[in-house]
Amino acid sequence: MKFAKYLFIVVGVIFLTLVAIGIFKTDYQSKASIEINAPQSQVFAVYNNPLLYQHWMTNYQSLEQLEGQINEVGNKHRLSFTTGSGEISILEQTLLAYKADELIRYSYQNQWLEGTSTAKFERTDAGATKINLTLNYTGKGIVQNALLFLLGSTIDEGHQHNLEQLKKLIEESQPEQLEDSSEQ
Template identity: 75%
Template structure:
C-alpha cells in the first residue's frame, strides 16, 4: 500500500512540475547552423525552392499557397508534414522579410505554437556559405509549453538534421539541377 501511495505522490509531483513549467516557461528558441561548400546564391536558391523541400525537410508533404506570390512580403502559405503517427499536421507561414541571398524571415503558427523563423546566409569565403537558422516560438497554452520544454532538444536536433540534409543535397548535386527560383 505504501508503494501505491508513493507512486501517486511521485506522479503528482511530476504533473505539478509540468504545469508549473507550462505556466512560467513560455518562450523557446531553437538554433541550427551549417557550413555548405557552395556559393551563397546557390545555397539560398536551393533553401528557398519549395520544389526541393521534400528532398531535405523531414516529413515534408506539400506546400499550399494561401495568399500572395512567393518571395513577396505578406506571402502566406501552409506547409504540410506527416507526424510520427502518420497524420498530417500543418504550419502556416507569412513572409515578413526577404533579402535575396541574405535573409528569409517568417512568422508561423499552427494549433500548437506560434513564432518567428530567421534564416541568414553568410559567404564565409573560399566558395562556402553558412546558414544560421533561429526559431523563436511559444506554445498556445500550458500543455503546449510543457511539451515544448520536454521536446526542445529534439526540436533542435530536427532543425540541425534538416540543414545537414540540405548540405548533402547541395554538395552532392550538380548546381544546374538545383538552381530554380520562383520570382
C-alpha cells in the same frame, strides 16, 4: 500500500512540475547552423525553392500558396508535414522579411504553437556559405508549453538534421540536376 502512496506522490510532483513549466516557461528558442561548400546564391536558391523541400525537409508533404506571391513580404502559405504517427500537421507561414541571398524571416503558427523563423546566409572566408537558423516560438497553452519544454532538444536535432540534408543535397548535386529534378 506504501508503494502506491509514494508512486502517487512522485506522479503528482511530476504533474505539478509540468503544469508550472507550462505556466511560467512560455518562450523557446531553437538554433541550428551549417556550413555548405557552395556559393551563397546557390545555397539560398535551393533553400528557398519549394519544389526542392521534399529533398531535404523531414516529413515534408506539400505547400499551398494562400495569399501573395512567393518571396513577396506578406505572402502566406500553408506547409503540410507528416507526423511520426502518420497524421498530417499543418503550419501556416507569413513572410516577414526577405533579402535575396541573405535573409528569410517567417512568422508561423499551427494548432500547437506560434513563432518566427529566421534564416541568415553568410559567405565565409573560404568561399562556403554558412546558414544560421533561429526559431523563436511559444506554445498556445499550458500543455503545449510543457511539451515544448520536454521536446526542446528533439526540435533542435530536427532542424539540424534538415540543414545537414540540405548540405548533402547541394554538395552532392550539380545545379543543373537540381533544376531538372524540380521539373519532374
